Amino acid sequence: MSAQQQQENTGDSVKALIEELGGIRPFAKKSKFSSGTVNSWVIRESIPVKHWPIIISVAAEDGVSVTYERLIQLSNQPKQGSGSCQASAKAET
DSSP: OOHHHHHHHHTOSHHHHHHHTTOHHHHHHHHTOOHHHHHHHHHHTOOOGGGHHHHHHHHHHTTOOOOHHHHHHHHTSOOTTTTHHHHHHHHHO
16 A cells, blocks of 8 residues: 555545545635645645644634644655655666
């Protein structure tokens, strides 16, 4: 099972977090981020640290507990394809 599948199965992914907060469009509207911005976080599996306070605040307004610890954990998760570019580059040289 890949790291991404493990994250999705345990709920420890950016995608799972955004779903907890209502999904991409509803969360984007509540947080005043564009839906494209929120979608890019899901695709990259990463939320910029500068946006964490807004995420925590919007979540609290909705009665969802999101902590800095959880956001830190998400930021430390291995990303899909991590290291594959380096391995490919080494194989070609």
